[in-house]
Amino acid sequence: MSTEARKSPLLGLKAPDGAMARLSEAHRRGMFTVKGDLADPALITAVQTAVGAPPPQQRKYVAAGECGAIWMAPDELLLLAPYGEVGAKVRLIEETTRPGACMAVDVSDARAVIQVAGQGAREMLAKVCPLDMHPSAFGPGDVRRSRIGSVAGAVVQVSGSPETFELYCFRSVADYVWELLCVAAPEQSRIGLFDNA
Amino acid sequence: MLMIQCPCCGATAEEADFHCGGEAHIVRLAGDNDADADLGAYLFERANPKGLCFERWRHQYGCGKWFHLARDSRTMEIFGVYDIKAPAPPAEIVAEARRRIAARGLPEHSNN
Numbered sequence: 001m002s003t004e005a006r007k008s009p010l011l012g013l014k015a016p017d018g019a020m021a022r023l024s025e026a027h028r029r030g031m032f033t034v035k036g037d038l039a040d041p042a043l044i045t046a047v048q049t050a051v052g053a054p055p056p057q058q059r060k061y062v063a064a065g066e067c068g069a070i071w072m073a074p075d076e077l078l079l080l081a082p083y084g085e086v087g088a089k090v091r092l093i094e095e096t097t098r099p100g101a102c103m104a105v106d107v108s109d110a111r112a113v114i115q116v117a118g119q120g121a122r123e124m125l126a127k128v129c130p131l132d133m134h135p136s137a138f139g140p141g142d143v144r145r146s147r148i149g150s151v152a153g154a155v156v157q158v159s160g161s162p163e164t165f166e167l168y169c170f171r172s173v174a175d176y177v178w179e180l181l182c183v184a185a186p187e188q189s190r191i192g193l194f195d196n197a
Numbered sequence: 198m199l200m201i202q203c204p205c206c207g208a209t210a211e212e213a214d215f216h217c218g219g220e221a222h223i224v225r226l227a228g229d230n231d232a233d234a235d236l237g238a239y240l241f242e243r244a245n246p247k248g249l250c251f252e253r254w255r256h257q258y259g260c261g262k263w264f265h266l267a268r269d270s271r272t273m274e275i276f277g278v279y280d281i282k283a284p285a286p287p288a289e290i291v292a293e294a295r296r297r298i299a300a301r302g303l304p305e306h307s308n309n
């Protein structure tokens with residue numbers, strides 16, 4: 001369990017000029033994994049108490065103030081909270097569910113979060129992920145875990161206006177994902193794939 | 198490229214998001230007293246059919262779960278996906294596969 005914040009995995013890397021979307025890092029985001037039966041009433045209540053929202057539906061994301069929840073798998077959530085509050089929230093989940101019924105672990109330092117925002121964000125992501133990024137297939141609140149270039153990552157649309165996405169990847173490959181996005185970024189390469197969608 | 202719908206998370210994704218775990222429904226041996234030949238067959242001998250086949254797949258880059266998939270190894274057509282715990286292919290998926298293979302004028306399995 002982390003007692004002090006790690007350094008950003010993206011130190012020394014800067015956002016590209018002339019990009020079709022803005023790149024930034026959501027550094028020091030608190031994250032904890034909860035594994036268990038997502039239909040268990042005790043677990044639903046525990047999640048609601050910890051982050052202020054019930055477990056999201058399949059492949060969905062919900063935000064609640066500074067907290068949030070991402071559906072990762074049929075038995076797994078990634079819960080979001082301010083970095084310094086994760087320890088207390090993990091204990092809350094452990095104490096209000098049946099022993100052995102679920103598992104909560106602080107993974108704040110496991111992953112990096114990269115934000116991609118702006119009108120060209122959707123097209124930029126379509127270049128690096130094998131996902132259908134058409135607005136009719138992927139909208140605000142949607143979550144997909146897939147590949148970003150050649151590494152595993154989750155794509156979450158956190159806002160529809162302005163269009164804002166967050167990419168979750170392991171911090172060991174965050175610089176790769178960042179540089180991949182920089183390659184996909186130049187405004188001159190934009191073809192307006194989803195402009196009239 | 199296969200497009201596969203994962204029955205565990207409902208997402209339709211590219212083949213590259215999945216990992217094929219090989220032939221499905223291989224029956225485990227009893228345990229401690231197996232003959233060497235039986236163990237060898239269990240570990241290594243596969244039917245590798247040209248035609249209708251049943252495989253285990255994992256949604257590796259997605260939800261991480263295992264499931265079963267029925268497809269035709271000649272045409273790459275996918276006939277259905279089903280629960281990883283099923284001990285045998287569900288009758289409705291077998292029937293659907295046979296119907297669609299016959300509609301193409303193909304036998305269920307081809308030689309060689």
Ligand SMILES: [Zn+2]
Nearest residue numbers: 203206256260
């Ligand atoms: Zn899946």
